[in-house]
Amino acid sequence: MRCSHFLLAHLKETPSDAELISHQLMLRAGLVRKLASGLYTWLPLGLRVLRNVEACVREEMNRIGAQEILMPTVQPAELWKESGRWDKFGPELLRFQDRNKHEFCLGPTHEEVITDLARRELRSHKQLPIILYQIQTKFRDEIRPRFGVMRAREFLMKDAYSFHLTKECLSNTYQAMRGAYQTIFTRLGLQFRMVKADSGTMGGNLSHEFHVLANSGEDTLIYSTESDFASNINCPEVRHLKEGERSPDGEGILSIAKGIEVGHIFQLGTKYSESLKATVLNEKGEAPVLTMGCYGIGISRIVAAAVEQNHDPAGIIWGDALAPFQVIIVPIGFHRSREVQGISEKLYADLIQSGWTVALDDRAESPGVLLATSDLIGIPHRLVVSEKTLAQNSVEYRHRKTKQPQLILLSDLHRFLQAQLATS
Ligand SMILES: Nc1ncnc2c1ncn2[C@@H]1O[C@H](COP(=O)(O)OP(=O)(O)OP(=O)(O)O)[C@@H](O)[C@H]1O
Ligand SMILES: [Mg+2]
Structure with missing residues (x-):
């Protein structure tokens, strides 16, 4: 690239409406530009970084045997009514009608669409387990879009979904996915921590989040200084714990840190497959509902999180994996x-x-x-x-x-x- 012919849209002044250092630097270095609240254009320099994140995530997903697909951003309301989330999701779900007065939403996530695909395409237990993923634009009408692409309304996510007949099979894939996530964040040169999470509105039982450690993080993590014990403070089981106490697993002392959530994995179980009646035939000729997992990574948020963690007064410090x-x-x-x-x-x-x-x-x-x-x-x-x-x-x-x-x-x-x- 010759700088003389490249859209190097850097700014001399720090934009006054950007609070977070990563937001300031992403604007100043000319990685992104704001179109409207929570909506950003990726400029040539920023897009190169975003593509590097994508490439790393894609490689590690493919390595564990996940298959890439691409689902639509626009989703029919019927599917969300079937799952019961049309009423539960609230104003974050941007809803609209087409010219025939059919209701739609902009996809904030794709459990409904993928489960619909699974119930149509998966026939036999012999096709399982299967992991499908996409790298695609999500829309969430966030109540407070802020910090640039860190909490945007339109953002890029990698979302993967796995299908199984048994909990054991789901558990194996979950482990593989955890490993892949650890490899991804390590390869991207980020300092991160995997923590136990509250499954929240997604439902299901077991879930972990991956956090990039940064003082500006919106989440609070509690972790043991000596063992693997680590949890989001939002988790009901840890709300009573305090910094300085002994870790519940008996190893080390509890410490508190701030984190930026860059990944989240869930063992969903049968929540969506039951409501959408997604079944396959097992060896006995019965048709049990599928057991599911879902696994997200905030591709665009990772770019901001990396800047948040790696900068000095002169600007951004990219590692080799992310550098444009x-x-x-x-x-x-x-x-x-x-x-x-x-x-x-x-x-x-x-x-x-x-x-x-x-x-x-x-x-x-x-x-x-x-x-x-x-x-x-x-x-x-x-x-x-x-x-x-x-x-x-x-x-x-x-x-x-x-x-x-x-x-x-x-x-x-x-x-x-x-x-x-x-x-x-
Ligand atoms: N508004 C957003 N802007 C950018 N990235 C986001 C946004 N919301 C979620 N993500 C990313 O997508 C990943 C998977 O989505 P998930 O549904 O777990 O998000 P979430 O738990 O609602 O995120 P948060 O708690 O930050 O609102 C998150 O781990 C995060 O990295
Ligand atoms: Mg989450």
């Missing part, structure tokens, strides 16, 4: 020095050829502006090319996080970058 570009080349004197221009262009072409994602900041701006932009947008690996560095057959390398500049010989650069990417 892995490497940025910042030439000092691109439009003045043929040598700087020539080497920068060659480096740009070579690095792309080797498979890196690379930005070349070829704008006619002052060195100060170029360096500030690269810090603000948070590209992890920065190469400064100037007459001074070239006099030593080198470029100056700096990692966005460690901030220690070092001169690297041009002849060593490929090997050096390879090693950086392997270790960072």
Whole structure:
């Protein structure tokens, strides 16, 4: 990407209506723009990050054998009446009529639609277990949309649903999904915690949330300093517990932290399959209702959560997995020095050829502006090319996080970058 032709929509001023640092930085770095309350456009830079999250989630879903589908955003009211949620869901469900006066809603989640699909398409126990997932836009008319894409009205979610004949089978898939979630959040370089959750309006019995730890988080978590014990404070079973007490499992002391919910998995059981009468034939020729699980990840919220966790006064600090570009080349004197221009262009072409994602900041701006932009947008690996560095057959390398500049010989650069990417 050449910065001169890229929609680098960064802002000098911090937008006054953005409270949260991630919201400020996502606007300032030009990742998103607000259209209306809770509705955001993803700009080219932001979309690249969003796609990186998607790709990681997709890979890990496919790895555990989940199959990708894509369901409509618009859902018929009949299905929601069948499940009983048309009346229960409240004003978060955006309802409307088509020209024939048929009622519809914008999907805030897809249990009804997927259960309808399952009752039509699944015939025999031999097809089970099966996991279907999608990465798709959800709409929830949130009472308080805020913090940018963190709590939007329209947002991108990965939602997966599994179907089983027995609780044991559901439990196995649930474990696999838990593992996949742990892999995803680890790969994305997030500090997170899995906690026991209240199943709330989704119904069902067992559920866990995944939280990115951040002081600005809207949820409160209580966890043991020594064991795996961790729960959302909303859970009825833990409401009486206090910070500093002994953990209920006897190991360690209870501590409290704030978290941003980025994932939520549920053992639904038969809640939706019973109301929608989704059955399959078992070995005995009987037709029991399906047992279900559902598993969500807030794809767009993850981008905000990652910024919330990784930034400094100069801007965003992307890890390699999320970065919109892995490497940025910042030439000092691109439009003045043929040598700087020539080497920068060659480096740009070579690095792309080797498979890196690379930005070349070829704008006619002052060195100060170029360096500030690269810090603000948070590209992890920065190469400064100037007459001074070239006099030593080198470029100056700096990692966005460690901030220690070092001169690297041009002849060593490929090997050096390879090693950086392997270790960072
Ligand atoms: N308004 C929203 N904006 C962005 N992401 C959201 C929003 N609501 C939910 N998500 C994401 O979708 C995931 C799955 O949805 P789920 O139904 O569990 O959300 P939720 O529990 O209602 O979220 P919250 O408690 O934050 O309102 C959540 O873990 C979260 O990461
Ligand atoms: Mg939730």
